[in-house]
Amino acid sequence: MDYILQGFAQALKLLVHGDPETYSAVAATVKASGFSMAASLFLGVPSGFVLGYLHFPGRRQVRLLVDTLLSLPTVFIGLMVYAFISRQGPLGNLGLLFTLPGIAIGQTILALPVVIALSATAIESTDANLRTTLMSLGVNRRQLLFTSLWEVRHGIIAATLTAYGRVMTEVGISMMVGGNIKWHTRTITTAIALETGKGMFATGIALGLVLLLIAFTITLPASMLRRK
Amino acid sequence: MKRRMGILVACSSILLSVLTGTPAWAAQGQTLLMATTTSTDNTGLLDYLAPEFTKTTGIELKWTAVGTGKALKLGENCDVDVLMVHGPAAEKKYVADGFGIERREVMFNDFVIIGPASDPAGIKGMSVAEALKTVAAKGAAFISRGDNSGTHKKELGLWKEAGGMLPEKQSWYVQTGQGMLPSINIAEQKKGYILTDRGTFIKYADNHGGNPPLIVMVEGDAGLRNQYSVMLVNPARCPKIQSELARKFNDWICSAAGQKLIADFKLLGKQLFTPNAK
Numbered sequence: 227m228d229y230i231l232q233g234f235a236q237a238l239k240l241l242v243h244g245d246p247e248t249y250s251a252v253a254a255t256v257k258a259s260g261f262s263m264a265a266s267l268f269l270g271v272p273s274g275f276v277l278g279y280l281h282f283p284g285r286r287q288v289r290l291l292v293d294t295l296l297s298l299p300t301v302f303i304g305l306m307v308y309a310f311i312s313r314q315g316p317l318g319n320l321g322l323l324f325t326l327p328g329i330a331i332g333q334t335i336l337a338l339p340v341v342i343a344l345s346a347t348a349i350e351s352t353d354a355n356l357r358t359t360l361m362s363l364g365v366n367r368r369q370l371l372f373t374s375l376w377e378v379r380h381g382i383i384a385a386t387l388t389a390y391g392r393v394m395t396e397v398g399i400s401m402m403v404g405g406n407i408k409w410h411t412r413t414i415t416t417a418i419a420l421e422t423g424k425g426m427f428a429t430g431i432a433l434g435l436v437l438l439l440i441a442f443t444i445t446l447p448a449s450m451l452r453r454k
Numbered sequence: 455m456k457r458r459m460g461i462l463v464a465c466s467s468i469l470l471s472v473l474t475g476t477p478a479w480a481a482q483g484q485t486l487l488m489a490t491t492t493s494t495d496n497t498g499l500l501d502y503l504a505p506e507f508t509k510t511t512g513i514e515l516k517w518t519a520v521g522t523g524k525a526l527k528l529g530e531n532c533d534v535d536v537l538m539v540h541g542p543a544a545e546k547k548y549v550a551d552g553f554g555i556e557r558r559e560v561m562f563n564d565f566v567i568i569g570p571a572s573d574p575a576g577i578k579g580m581s582v583a584e585a586l587k588t589v590a591a592k593g594a595a596f597i598s599r600g601d602n603s604g605t606h607k608k609e610l611g612l613w614k615e616a617g618g619m620l621p622e623k624q625s626w627y628v629q630t631g632q633g634m635l636p637s638i639n640i641a642e643q644k645k646g647y648i649l650t651d652r653g654t655f656i657k658y659a660d661n662h663g664g665n666p667p668l669i670v671m672v673e674g675d676a677g678l679r680n681q682y683s684v685m686l687v688n689p690a691r692c693p694k695i696q697s698e699l700a701r702k703f704n705d706w707i708c709s710a711a712g713q714k715l716i717a718d719f720k721l722l723g724k725q726l727f728t729p730n731a732k
Contacts, residue, residue, distance in 0.1 A: 313532035313694060323533050324487065324518065405518030408501075423633045424496050425661045 233431025240432055241439070247408070247417075248436060255413040256440065258326045258400070259393045262333030266389060269334075270341030271382060277342060278349030279374065289346065295339035300332075304402030307332040311403070324405040329413070332399035337389040344388060348381020349374070383448055394441060414440075486699040488517040489528040490538040491604055492633040494682070495519030497653045497726055502719055507706055513699050521603030521633075529553060532692030536700035540604035540651075540682045543611075549685065557685035560707050561716050561727040565608055565680050566655055567672040568638070569647035577647070582675045585647075586616040593626040595646030599637050600629025608680065609649045615677060642667050651680045653726040660721050682727070684708075707731070 240248040277288060309315050311322040311331070322328035356377060360370050397415045404411030406420060414437045421430040494500050495517065504515040520528070522541040528534045530553045537554065539545060548554045567585055569577070575594035577585040589596050598621075599606040613620050621627040628644060630637045634654040641648040648668070650658075659666040672678075684704050689697035706712045708731035716729040 313692065315531075318532075324516075405520075407516045407518055410516060423492070423636050425635045425639055425658065 229428040230431060232428035234435065236428050237432035237435035237439075240436060247412075248433070250409050251412050251414045251417045251433070252436065252440060254326060254404075254411060255394060255415070255437070258329040258333060258404075258413060259390065261327065261330035262337055262393050263386070263390055265330070265334045266337035266341050266393075267386060270338050270385075270389075271345050274342040274345030274385070275349055275375070278346035289343075292339050292343050292346070296343055298336060298339065300336060300396040300398030301402065302398075303332050303335050304399040307335070307399065307403050323403065324407055324411055326404070326411060329400050329404045329411065332403050333393045333396065336396060336399065337393050340389040340392060341385050344385030345378070345382050348378040348385065351381070352377050380452055383452055387445060387448055390444065391441070394437065483512065483514065484696075484699055485514045485516055486536060486696060486703055487534045488515060488536045488538060488703070489525035489534040490517050490519055491522050491525060491540055491682075492519050492635075493540070493605075493651050493654050494538055496633070496635055497657045497721070499653070499716075499719055499727065503707070503712075503715060506715055507703065507712075510706060510711070511702055513702060515703065521599075521601050522607070523602035526553070529687040532687065532695055534687060535695045535697065536684065536686055536703055538682060538684045540680055541607050542681050542683070544604075544607060545683055545685065552691060553688055554685040555688045556701065556704060557683050558704060558708055558731060559681055559683045560731045561713075561729045562679055562681045563652045563727050564673065565605070565649055565678040566652050566670045567647055567649050568641070568655060568668045569671045570642075570645045570667065571669050572645075573671065574645065575647070578671045580672060582612055582672055582677055583616040585672045586613060587618060589626075589647055590618055590621065590624075593624070595626050595628065595641075595644045596621070597637055597641040597644065597646045597648040598627060598629045599632070599634070601631050601633075603634075604680075605634060605649060605651060612649065612677065638668065647671065656721050656724050656726055664722055681730075 239245075277285065277292070307328065308323065311317045311320065311328055313319075313323070322331065352374065356374065357370065360373055365373065395415060397419055400406070400411070400413045400416045401419065404413065404416065406412050406416040412420075414433050418430045418433045418437075421427075421433065490500065496519070500515075500517055500519075504517075507513065507515050517538075518528070518534070522539040522544065525534075525537055525539050526541075526544065526548055529537050529548075538560070545554070545557055549557050567577070567582070569575075575589050575592045577588050580588065588594075598609055610620060626646075628640065628646065630640050632640070634650055635658060638648060638650055638654070638658050640646075652673075655670070658668075684707055686697055686700045686704060687695050689695055707716075713729035713731055716727050717725060719726055
């Protein structure tokens with residue numbers, strides 16, 4: 227079991243000595259998850275808002291669908307995205323297979339239901355009196371919308387962090403769509419899978435700690451936003 | 455408040471440097487994409503060959519390491535340019551079906567059956583057929599890749615040649631569905647026997663500082679040869695693939711220089727692959 231300790235020591239060494247392979251995997255992870263988070267927030271927050279704020283026919287059915295999609299398995303997303311962007315697939319001409327944007331597409335599909343469902347819940351759970359109070363204060367519709375959005379910012383941050391956690395830690399999409407290509411599409415998680423496969427458990431643990439460190443770096447500013 | 459801002463700035467600058475730090479080692483220019491088997495990658499052979507190939511030809515080699523079954527499928531879907539695989543029977547069918555062209559044998563190593571030093575079924579030194587029959591008769595644990603890889607295909611062929619039934623649901627027969635080294639690690643935990651290519655076995659022994667818990671039980675049988683070939687994905691089916699670059703790789707690895715590099719690749723002082731391009 228000495229590889230557990232070795233893992234901790236090695237994690238430090240990889241970071242301090244600026245191991246190029248590790249930094250390449252860190253960059254791939256941050257880039258792919260950055261793209262996918264931007265896309266899923268851009269699409270997901272407005273959709274979540276519509277779903278939680280407006281009452282339209284079929285709303286409950288849409289909600290049920292979104293909640294079901296929370297359980298999308300990452301390997302399945304990987305396989306479906308592969309089928310579409312493979313050169314023989316309908317989007318084959320775009321050349322997205324084995325690229326970071328390809329991974330980002332899959333991760334967006336993974337994150338989108340999380341962002342939609344959690345932001346819809348956040349909006350639903352704001353004080354129902356808020357709207358009436360604001361209306362009685364004579365605000366117009368646009369002000370009403372922005373005030374409601376501002377009130378649910380904590381819920382949106384929570385949705386973002388939850389989605390980010392899923393996106394950063396997934397292996398299935400990155401492996402299938404990215405192909406785990408060294409210097410290009412090898413992310414931290416596919417690197418962990420590879421090192422574990424090679425029996426290099428200490429390196430796998432070290433990379434896991436590196437991933438946690440990135441997560442910390444990203445969560446810290448968000449948690450400070452929340453405290454304000 | 456000021457301190458918080460300080461941390462915020464520090465965090466974002468770390469992120470920014472990671473994001474913008476384009477790797478200097480990502481060579482610009484021509485890139486060749488190969489699908490290959492886990493053994494060529496896990497042993498470190500490709501990490502050793504790729505820079506040499508780039509030095510000679512200026513072409514960057516990228517590879518995705520999957521089982522032979524998936525590698526062939528990626529080629530069939532036109533997603534890679536060149537294949538380096540080890541399932542001769544499947545490869546010949548693949549070429550006959552028009553998916554691959556210019557298949558050339560480049561190197562071989564051999565398969566070995568390894569098992570715990572205590573040898574619970576007593577198969578050490580037997581022929582492959584005898585060993586498998588004994589394992590089956592005694593119900594000793596046998597670990598199989600079970601993933602349609604080159605090694606798995608080989609194993610199924612050996613069971614067939616041994617004349618018995620193909621094991622499938624027997625309690626002693628464990629199908630992992632994983633790569634070679636993970637499967638060996640499972641065999642180690644279960645104190646079972648497993649068929650592996652010798653290259654990966656040497657790598658496994660190297661991981662254990664040259665003193666592995668599983669050792670070679672059966673080797674040297676003519677039926678245990680493990681042949682690797684390189685072939686191009688058929689450009690007639692896949693117009694977008696880079697068949698010129700793929701052909702350059704095939705020519706290079708079969709050249710005297712490429713073959714010598716393969717022969718010189720050693721772990722624990724042992725040669726892992728024997729070049730045999732014609």
